Amino acid sequence: MIRNEVLKSIVPVITDELVICNIGSPSQELFSLDDQPSNFYMLGTMGLCSSIGLGLALSQREKVIAIDGDGSVLTNLGTLPTIANNVADNFILLIIDNGSYGSTGDQPTYAGMKTSLAAVAEACGCDHVVECQAEDTAEELKKALAADQMTIIVCKCQSGNVKVPVITMNPVVIGDRFMKEVQKRNA
Amino acid sequence: MTFNISERIVDDMVAAGINFVTTVPCKQLAGVIDLVEKNDQIRHVPSNKEDEGMGLCAGSYMGGGKPCIIMQNTAIGVTVNTLSALIQFYQFPLPMLISYRGEVGEPVACQVEMALHTKPILQQMNIPTFHFHKKSDVEELPAILAYTQMCKKPTAILTDASFWRAA
Numbered sequence: 001m002i003r004n005e006v007l008k009s010i011v012p013v014i015t016d017e018l019v020i021c022n023i024g025s026p027s028q029e030l031f032s033l034d035d036q037p038s039n040f041y042m043l044g045t046m047g048l049c050s051s052i053g054l055g056l057a058l059s060q061r062e063k064v065i066a067i068d069g070d071g072s073v074l075t076n077l078g079t080l081p082t083i084a085n086n087v088a089d090n091f092i093l094l095i096i097d098n099g100s101y102g103s104t105g106d107q108p109t110y111a112g113m114k115t116s117l118a119a120v121a122e123a124c125g126c127d128h129v130v131e132c133q134a135e136d137t138a139e140e141l142k143k144a145l146a147a148d149q150m151t152i153i154v155c156k157c158q159s160g161n162v163k164v165p166v167i168t169m170n171p172v173v174i175g176d177r178f179m180k181e182v183q184k185r186n187a
Numbered sequence: 188m189t190f191n192i193s194e195r196i197v198d199d200m201v202a203a204g205i206n207f208v209t210t211v212p213c214k215q216l217a218g219v220i221d222l223v224e225k226n227d228q229i230r231h232v233p234s235n236k237e238d239e240g241m242g243l244c245a246g247s248y249m250g251g252g253k254p255c256i257i258m259q260n261t262a263i264g265v266t267v268n269t270l271s272a273l274i275q276f277y278q279f280p281l282p283m284l285i286s287y288r289g290e291v292g293e294p295v296a297c298q299v300e301m302a303l304h305t306k307p308i309l310q311q312m313n314i315p316t317f318h319f320h321k322k323s324d325v326e327e328l329p330a331i332l333a334y335t336q337m338c339k340k341p342t343a344i345l346t347d348a349s350f351w352r353a354a
């Protein structure tokens with residue numbers, strides 16, 4: 001399975017949750033599959049998906065799923081100790097680990113070589129870390145949502161992208177639409 | 188003036204509704220960071236790098252929080268892309284309380300290099316910038332915090348060695 005197939009398989013699970021989605025192909029693919037006011041799409045700043053997700057989870061009650069990538073987490077590796085030491089039980093970090101920088105032409109990342117992001121997360125002090133195969137992602141995500149505890153899921157999948165258009169929605173509209181949804185759900 | 192500057196700054200932040208603060212430490216800011224950690228109206232989330240901290244602040248703002256980042260001016264060199272493509276692009280208000288190292292009174296030569304770039308970068312990025320040099324400059328802080336929310340921009344509050352020495 002490639003990322004787009006993983007996203008397709010989790011759409012029924014995440015469609016009602018607050019989602020922060022990683023820059024580039026992940027956001028474009030999710031936007032094409034299932035655009036929702038509860039989705040926040042990153043248009044810039046590689047690496048900060050998990051940080052935005054944690055900040056959001058710590059500041060309101062609803063569950064937050066950050067859909068991140070291996071390359072992005074490697075870019076902002078300092079995020080894992082921060083997550084580990086600031087536990088938000090309404091936060092799930094889903095790392096779609098295809099071992100490559102997908103949006104830039106599938107250059108290999110170290111996560112596809114000797115580096116295990118699950119082992120790094122555990123070493124950073126994250127308590128509930130799950131590594132799974134792509135086809136088990138939806139099931140693991142359901143389990144994590146039901147468990148009411150902060151969980152890091154590392155989904156190992158194949159490298160590859162599908163052809164989808166870039167997101168042309170105005171960033172202020174993306175943010176405003178998302179914030180209104182957050183407010184509504186916390187009311 | 189007999190007030191404690193660090194206390195005054197944190198009191199002003201709380202009065203402005205700031206409830207989420209991320210910090211990357213600096214010696215000059217140690218007193219403020221200590222008070223932020225102790226204040227029970229503020230959630231303090233130390234970050235490992237300032238762009239990470241700005242991501243946390245963006246998330247907090249979208250969750251209804253009122254964030255602030257506390258950092259050194261060296262961080263301006265680290266965060267240009269994040270300020271531009273996240274904070275400014277999505278119009279998130281973000282007050283940045285910055286220790287302005289490398290001004291007169293600085294003991295570490297290397298700090299002068301980044302000090303020389305600090306204001307030009309902020310100006311190039313159209314970031315409203317305020318320079319606290321005298322102790323009484325702190326009186327502007329409540330208005331600056333309100334201004335930041337009003338215009339939904341990142342704003343820079345540069346606090347130099349003279350300001351902290353007077354404290």
Ligand SMILES: [Mg+2]
Pocket residue numbers: 069070071072096097098099100101102
């Ligand atoms: Mg990848």
